[in-house]
Amino acid sequence: MVAGAALTPERLGPILAPFEDPDGGFAIAVEDPDGVVLASAGQAPPDAPVDAVEEIRCGPGKAMVGRVVGRGSGPLVGPIVASLAASLAELAGSAHEHHPGGTAAHRLEAELALSRRIQRSLIPLTPPDLRGFEVATHYEAAREVGGDFFDVFPLRDRAGRAGIVIADVTGKGIAAALLMAFARPLVRSALDQARDPVVAIERTNKILVEERRSALFITALAGILDLRTRVLRLANAGHEPPLVVPGDPARPVRWLTGSGPLLGAFPTLGLGPCEVQLAPGDLVLLYTDGVTDTRAASGERFGDDRLLAVVEAARAGSARDMLDAVVAATHAFQGDEPSADDVTIVAVKREAHTRRDLARPKG
Amino acid sequence: MSLTTTTEQVAGRVPFTVLALEGELDASNFERLVGDARDLYTRGTRAMLIDLTGLTFLASSGLVALHSIVRIMHGEQADDLEAGWDVLHHLGHDTATGDSQRDVQLAGPQPAVERVLQRTGLDRLFVIHPDRTTGIADF
Numbered sequence: 001m002v003a004g005a006a007l008t009p010e011r012l013g014p015i016l017a018p019f020e021d022p023d024g025g026f027a028i029a030v031e032d033p034d035g036v037v038l039a040s041a042g043q044a045p046p047d048a049p050v051d052a053v054e055e056i057r058c059g060p061g062k063a064m065v066g067r068v069v070g071r072g073s074g075p076l077v078g079p080i081v082a083s084l085a086a087s088l089a090e091l092a093g094s095a096h097e098h099h100p101g102g103t104a105a106h107r108l109e110a111e112l113a114l115s116r117r118i119q120r121s122l123i124p125l126t127p128p129d130l131r132g133f134e135v136a137t138h139y140e141a142a143r144e145v146g147g148d149f150f151d152v153f154p155l156r157d158r159a160g161r162a163g164i165v166i167a168d169v170t171g172k173g174i175a176a177a178l179l180m181a182f183a184r185p186l187v188r189s190a191l192d193q194a195r196d197p198v199v200a201i202e203r204t205n206k207i208l209v210e211e212r213r214s215a216l217f218i219t220a221l222a223g224i225l226d227l228r229t230r231v232l233r234l235a236n237a238g239h240e241p242p243l244v245v246p247g248d249p250a251r252p253v254r255w256l257t258g259s260g261p262l263l264g265a266f267p268t269l270g271l272g273p274c275e276v277q278l279a280p281g282d283l284v285l286l287y288t289d290g291v292t293d294t295r296a297a298s299g300e301r302f303g304d305d306r307l308l309a310v311v312e313a314a315r316a317g318s319a320r321d322m323l324d325a326v327v328a329a330t331h332a333f334q335g336d337e338p339s340a341d342d343v344t345i346v347a348v349k350r351e352a353h354t355r356r357d358l359a360r361p362k363g
Numbered sequence: 364m365s366l367t368t369t370t371e372q373v374a375g376r377v378p379f380t381v382l383a384l385e386g387e388l389d390a391s392n393f394e395r396l397v398g399d400a401r402d403l404y405t406r407g408t409r410a411m412l413i414d415l416t417g418l419t420f421l422a423s424s425g426l427v428a429l430h431s432i433v434r435i436m437h438g439e440q441a442d443d444l445e446a447g448w449d450v451l452h453h454l455g456h457d458t459a460t461g462d463s464q465r466d467v468q469l470a471g472p473q474p475a476v477e478r479v480l481q482r483t484g485l486d487r488l489f490v491i492h493p494d495r496t497t498g499i500a501d502f
Contacts, residue, residue, distance in 0.1 A: 144390065146390060146424075168423060170424050170426055170427045171390070171393075171424050171427050172424065215427055215430070215431050215434075216427055217423075217426060217427065217430070217483070219423060219483060238482055238483035238484055259482060260484055261483060261484020261487065262423075262426075262484060262485070265484070265485065265488070266484065269484075289422065289423055293389075293420075293422055299387075301420065340389055340390050340391055340422070341389075341390055341422065341424075
């Protein structure tokens with residue numbers, strides 16, 4: 001029996017905290033041998049692929065903690081996703097059961113709470129440390145959760161590459177949150193296995209089209225950042241194109257175009273890759289349409305031009321500065337208007353000068 | 364945010380309904396639009412020209428409505444958008460194959476709306492006419 005050392009209650013506390021449920025219930029976190037933790041709520045299926053299970057208290061409910069064994073080149077991803085799905089479905093069902101004779105308003109509130117919980121549970125807590133790069137992220141849920149998600153993680157090849165994903169499930173509420181919960185591990189494992197974003201996105205689309213029938217779609221921007229060559233290779237499936245902000249102020253800010261259709265609607269996408277070589281100080285801004293669709297009381301939308309102006313003004317700062325500037329600008333524009341959509345932003349900036357650059361200048 | 368819909372029946376080569384959208388189509392009202400289309404199908408509509416001339420904004424949620432309307436006009440039970448996880452297990456007919464269908468066509472998208480259709484690739488699902496008049500004549 002594996003001791004499950006990596007999955008300590010201390011480490012799991014923050015991961016499972018979003019699942020704290022005043023109505024009781026379970027949360028499950030599963031870690032594979034490479035240290036990837038997938039967390040979900042509901043009940044662990046009896047045949048869950050765990051070899052060590054311990055229970056820790058998590059609010060009024062219990063958290064089951066397991067460590068996955070026997071993972072080969074990938075088949076375990078299926079069971080993990082299946083168990084997540086089963087757990088989430090169960091939780092979704094229980095939300096209705098809690099209010100059997102409840103009013104529509106009660107049900108709506110329960111669903112809103114549930115979709116927010118699912119959403120929060122899948123948003124990474126802290127971005128990983130990527131050597132030579134600063135990563136800053138922002139996520140803000142609309143009242144009726146829109147199904148945005150993002151992911152920044154080191155690839156399992158340990159060759160100094162990182163996966164970067166931002167996506168938006170069209171639609172809202174539980175249906176969108178559940179599809180998000182289904183899609184996020186799919187994209188992640190596809191990036192890990194394919195090692196190429198175009199292949200990964202095509203594979204994800206194929207699974208989405210074949211394995212599920214949903215009225216909803218997903219726009220996704222998935223990339224692999226090589227920390228040694230500093231090349232970011234992206235595949236864009238119907239998503240807002242990312243902004244490239246050069247560290248050199250003489251070079252213009254530009255959108256990195258090149259995309260294909262969104263996920264879930266067509267059997268194949270025919271995507272082409274888009275690539276950018278990041279020089280010192282270069283920043284890439286990935287965002288969901290919640291940013292540009294931000295609506296003012298007048299009905300006007302924030303739009304591309306305002307975004308570009310904010311980005312231009314903040315380009316000298318850090319990734320975090322950039323993010324804060326964009327968020328502040330959309331908030332100011334929005335005033336007291338409620339948010340109709342989730343807002344998600346990921347900024348990745350190559351450090352202006354790494355120690356290595358100074359020690360061994362190129363040339 | 365508001366969306367107004369008006370309908371007109373056209374007895375062309377095949378009878379079809381012109382559904383004109385005015386305002387903004389987004390997360391707050393896309394389900395209502397799907398409901399409207401379902402009602403039209405129940406009352407006999409089998410083909411539809413969606414007039415987008417008055418649509419000033421199309422959010423990604425709105426794409427779900429457009430796609431669902433295609434499925435409804437094809438006689439498929441469009442998924443209950445509120446069905447949560449059931450949606451993912453629903454064994455319906457195949458969704459769009461990518462072939463251009465003609466039962467639902469679009470007319471008069473403004474540049475902002477057309478950009479969203481192009482970015483997301485859903486433009487390939489529809490015949491898109493420059494305006495309502497051309498759409499009605501060519502349907």
